[in-house]
Each structure stands twice: as C-alpha cells, then as structure tokens.
Amino acid sequence: QSKRTDCGTVENIGKYRIVERLASTPFSKVYLCLDPDLEVDVAVKTYAPRDLEGGKTKGYNAAEWLKRFIQEAKFMSRFDHPRIVTVKELSVTEDGIPFMVMPFIEANLIFEIGKDVFEGPKFEKLSERRKPKALKIPRAVRILRETLEGLAYLHGNGFVHRDIKPGNILLTRRGGGHVK
Numbered sequence: 001q002s003k004r005t006d007c008g009t010v011e012n013i014g015k016y017r018i019v020e021r022l023a024s025t026p027f028s029k030v031y032l033c034l035d036p037d038l039e040v041d042v043a044v045k046t047y048a049p050r051d052l053e054g055g056k057t058k059g060y061n062a063a064e065w066l067k068r069f070i071q072e073a074k075f076m077s078r079f080d081h082p083r084i085v086t087v088k089e090l091s092v093t094e095d096g097i098p099f100m101v102m103p104f105i106e107a108n109l110i111f112e113i114g115k116d117v118f119e120g121p122k123f124e125k126l127s128e129r130r131k132p133k134a135l136k137i138p139r140a141v142r143i144l145r146e147t148l149e150g151l152a153y154l155h156g157n158g159f160v161h162r163d164i165k166p167g168n169i170l171l172t173r174r175g176g177g178h179v180k
Contacts, residue, residue, distance in 0.1 A: 013044045013099050014091050026050060027065045032104055041104040046097055066098065073100040075159060083150030085170065085180050107174040109143065109166035146179035
C-alpha cells in the first residue's frame, strides 16, 4: 500500500507514514515512520538494492540480496534479548517491495562519541555534536559490555553481525540509555 505523491515520492510504506529517511545501505533504506494504529514511531527497512554490478554489492545479484533481506527479517524476528532489536513485521508494499518493521531506537553511539573523522576539512564541517568526544570510562565499559552481550547472543544463535561500528550500536535514548 505505498502511496505516491504527485512528485513521485513515497509518503507511506504499507500502513506506516514516513516521517524521514534515517539511513541507506547497499541493499536497503531505513525510515522513521509512524504506526497509525498504535500511534508510535517505528523503523521501517525497505529492500532497495543499488549498484548491483559493482561496489559493495559485487558478487550478489538482486535475487540473492532479496533472499538475504527476507532471511534477515525472519531471523531477527526470533530474537529475544534486551540488547537486540527485534523485527515485528515482514510485509510487501502494493508495488511488491519487501519491508520489515522494528521498534524505533532514537540514538546511536555517534550521538555520544561523534564521528570518526580526522581529516581537517571534513572535521571542520561537522557540527559540534558530531565531532569526536571521549566517553567517561564507566560509560565506555558499560557500552562495550552491553555490545558484547548482544554479539554473544547473536553468535550463539548462528548469526555474525559483520558491520560493528558506532552508527550500528543503537542506544535506547540520547545522552545515555542502553545498547540495542
């Protein structure tokens, strides 16, 4: 049930109203959306492969990426751990685009430590909240411990994350919170 506006942009993904795009990967886009039934924010990840002939997706065709996307959603829906985000729904838009729905987690580690950028011109362009900062040792230890708890759970269930970075270490709230 994707609804398109006059200018061709998508306003909804299924029943979920898009608020803003949060991220893009080589095979997906993630949006902050509103669940109209529950009136809560959710994260909706859509299957959107790009550059299938080269770059990071080289070696996979669209059918393989689609299979991986669906496998990821099914696998993540089985998780039951406080450090792991669980998929709540897997569906397809009217246009045939698969999407998965997860709880929206409002922050990631970048909000606390900033971006890992040390080149002069790039560093100067960063806003103050995105510039690298040190964590206090107790906070750093807690984040590391909670991240490792989540990874141990994943590994114990046959899943390897393969993309651990500050942007993928979600935090349940800005300026604190727990790792997801």
